Amino acid sequence: MVKKYCPGCGRISFSACREDWYCPYCREDISRQPDYGINETVHLGGKNEAGEIGAGKDSRIITA
Numbered sequence: 735m736v737k738k739y740c741p742g743c744g745r746i747s748f749s750a751c752r753e754d755w756y757c758p759y760c761r762e763d764i765s766r767q768p769d770y771g772i773n774e775t776v777h778l779g780g781k782n783e784a785g786e787i788g789a790g791k792d793s794r795i796i797t798a
């Protein structure tokens with residue numbers, strides 16, 4: 735089982751299959767997105783082609 739981050743809607747989806755993976759929320763094709771182990775931290779900004787991790791829109795720190 736692996737999980738992927740969808741850059742289209744910013745949600746995480748889980749699947750046992752790594753082929754033809756479409757986001758269940760917005761139907762974006764995320765087959766080429768990097769996959770993560772089930773316990774691995776997902777970097778919300780995703781990775782670009784150089785393997786760099788983006789900041790991500792949800793990476794801000796929220797203080798009460």
Ligand SMILES: [Zn+2]
Pocket residue numbers: 740741742743744745757758759760761762
């Ligand atoms: Zn999506």
